[in-house]
Amino acid sequence: MRGATVAEALDSAVVAIGASGSATPRLDAELLLAEAVGTGREALVTGPGRELTGEQARRFRDLVTRRSRDRVPVAYLVGRKGFRWIELEVDGRVLVPRPETELLVEAALGLPAGAKVLDVGTGSGAVALALKHERPDLEVAGSDISPEALEVAAANRDRLGLDVVLERADLLDGLGHDWDAILANPPYVAEADRELLAPDLAHEPPGALFAGPDGLDLIRRLLPAAAATRASLLAVEVGQGQADGVAALARAAGFAQAGTVTDLAVIERVVVATR
Numbered sequence: 001m002r003g004a005t006v007a008e009a010l011d012s013a014v015v016a017i018g019a020s021g022s023a024t025p026r027l028d029a030e031l032l033l034a035e036a037v038g039t040g041r042e043a044l045v046t047g048p049g050r051e052l053t054g055e056q057a058r059r060f061r062d063l064v065t066r067r068s069r070d071r072v073p074v075a076y077l078v079g080r081k082g083f084r085w086i087e088l089e090v091d092g093r094v095l096v097p098r099p100e101t102e103l104l105v106e107a108a109l110g111l112p113a114g115a116k117v118l119d120v121g122t123g124s125g126a127v128a129l130a131l132k133h134e135r136p137d138l139e140v141a142g143s144d145i146s147p148e149a150l151e152v153a154a155a156n157r158d159r160l161g162l163d164v165v166l167e168r169a170d171l172l173d174g175l176g177h178d179w180d181a182i183l184a185n186p187p188y189v190a191e192a193d194r195e196l197l198a199p200d201l202a203h204e205p206p207g208a209l210f211a212g213p214d215g216l217d218l219i220r221r222l223l224p225a226a227a228a229t230r231a232s233l234l235a236v237e238v239g240q241g242q243a244d245g246v247a248a249l250a251r252a253a254g255f256a257q258a259g260t261v262t263d264l265a266v267i268e269r270v271v272v273a274t275r
Contacts, residue, residue, distance in 0.1 A: 105134070190211075191215075
């Protein structure tokens with residue numbers, strides 16, 4: 001690709017990435033080329049005739065190879081991912097934050113001032129940090145069983161300058177009952193579906209993905225633990241086809257009302273329970 005223009009390099013990469021099965025080959029190629037060149041995507045659009053240097057070409061070729069051949073997620077290749085109004089640093093220690101998870105933040109935006117919120121399984125800190133960024137008046141904490149994930153979350157918290165407490169815990173164990181709202185994106189993929197997942201997910205931490213034969217092992221533990229707190233709001237991300245069952249479990253645990261919120265793919269993605 002040395003001496004190739006931005007437009008030529010992108011066209012070549014789109015073909016390679018698309019052939020590997022990516023649903024967003026153009027976006028992937030633009031993000032990777034912006035990373036290789038050290039510029040924003042907008043500069044690629046406004047300068048399609050710019051020629052790549054030898055180093056930029058080598059860097060781009062390596063990134064495209066890792067994306068197309070090895071199916072490494074783009075967020076891991078560039079080391080960051082946008083989530084609502086913040087940008088998070090991410091790597092293989094945490095899940096890549098996804099747009100549907102933003103629904104958890106939206107579920108908590110209407111809480112009264114000063115409410116205490118716990119983000120269970122915080123991973124990169126996405127939900128806790130985005131919520132604190134948009135509602136600085138809330139007391140927000142995040143918990144995770146993985147010390148590696150908490151390292152990523154702490155680095156994001158410190159870089160963004162957001163006052164979020166991070167605790168290592170297995171769900172709510174040892175975190176007390178003094179919470180007004182509990183948000184969670186727990187593992188919810190069934191073990192039987194492991195072979196059906198996109199190759200990209202092989203690079204993400206399995207402990208943050210899989211939860212027993214039907215994917216509900218952790219959610220079954222989480223709901224009664226949440227009900228044992230004073231929380232009047234519980235929002236949990238779930239997998240396709242799980243929403244009705246999880247809503248019923250939430251009602252059985254003590255949350256009088258439980259409904260669902262759909263994502264952009266019209267999948268019932270988040271169960272919101274109140275009492």
